[in-house]
Amino acid sequence: MVGEILAVRCGRILTPLREISDGVILVQGGRIVSLGVNGELTVPSGAKTLNFEDKIAVPGFLDIHIHGGGGHDVMEASEEAATGLALFASRHGTTSILPSTVSAPHHSLLKVVKVLGEMVGRETGGAELLGINLEGPYINPKMRGAHNAKHIRLPSVNEFKDLWKMSGEQLKIVTLAPELEGAEKLLAELHKLGVVAAVGHSDATYSEVVEAVSLGLSHATHIFNGMRGFHHREPGTVGAALLCEKLTAEVISDNIHVHPEAVRLLTKVKDPSLIVLVTDSIMAAGMPDGEYRLGNQRVTVKNGVCILESGSLAGSTLTMEAAIRNTVRAAGLPLQVVLRMATVNPARVIGVGERKGSLEPGKDADITIIDSEVNVYATIARGKVVYGKDLLGR
Secondary structure: OOOOOEEEEEEEEEOOOOEEEEEEEEEEOOEEEEEEEEOOEOOOOOOEEEEEEEEEEEEOEEEEEEOEEOOEEHHHOOHHHHHHHHHHHHOOOEEEEEEEOOOOOHHHHHHHHHHHHHHOOOOOOOOEEOOEEEEOOOOOHHHOOOOOHHHOOOOOHHHHHHHHHHOOOOEEEEEEOOOOOOHHHHHHHHHHHOOEEEEOOEOOOHHHHHHHHHOOEEEEOOOOOOEOOOOOOOOHHHHHHHHOOOOEEEEOOOOOOOOHHHHHHHHHHOOHHHEEEOOOEOOOOOOOOEEEEEOOEEEEEEOOEEEOOOOOEOOEOOOHHHHHHHHHHHHOOOHHHHHHOOOHHHHHHOOOOOOOOOOOOOOEOOEEEEOOOOOEEEEEEOOEEEEEOOOOOO
């Protein structure tokens, strides 16, 4: 480990597994060297110090379901768009992302995953790309939401293998409807490759989801949205996502996709360690109201709500710090607990918990500086300041 030592001093550090008051984090070579109470932990002479004495240091947020932001759309299939998205995400405290696709022709998806796969782990000047989230095309047309019906198709192992190879084996999550013909074979392939299989945009019954879990299903894409709802005689996809302890569940906590009381219900029924906050944001996030697109579909944004011509919601304008803030208010949970839904939990879901998701010696120095209202003041990704109101002038 070489290079300049950076000392990040804060009024509080939420790792988020423990709390340190008047703490300092020592960073070198892009990783955390040590952390502890200021004065008890020796800061080497010559270290560059960043003082945030009235702020809170937390792990950088991981957004594992993001379609766009800051005027950039993942489906543009360009390094420029992916880099722009990474920069946008970092301004909101996010240090790691899984760019997410939408249903599209096979040749289009091949182009997208090739570009994104080549950018995994590369320097972006913002958030790090950890892989790719393939949302669609293997979904149920009945529950398509904002997905273009023309591009939805049955699960295909051969088609998936093409995408897997073209991505450089960087597909981390695949959303599918387990009730569809071919889903069982695709689940087996995903399990073999260690890819997270997620139920989403699905009309599966409770028993069909439980059966899929036995075949390797382990995650639920944006719970409540795009899935068969709960009924007391048929708990549906929602019921299975709520009750199955082998399923982690994403939630879009923007008070639009999911009512705050439904978020509170989720945290009452499902263990918080199994809940993951995501944005599901599109290119309109961080932009003024107007006309945008999601893939090849036009989206109208009014008062921050994204709507297709059909009237369906089309992603969000949510950012991760707002998702955390909304969840704290809706669920009435301590910030420290909700932070895990944006850090520890998503890192574990996609298998990067050994280096991401918490502030510990040896892990990547992904650090976000916030205040008690979860406003972001600075973002450090792999030891580099990529956003700072008083540090970089942006």
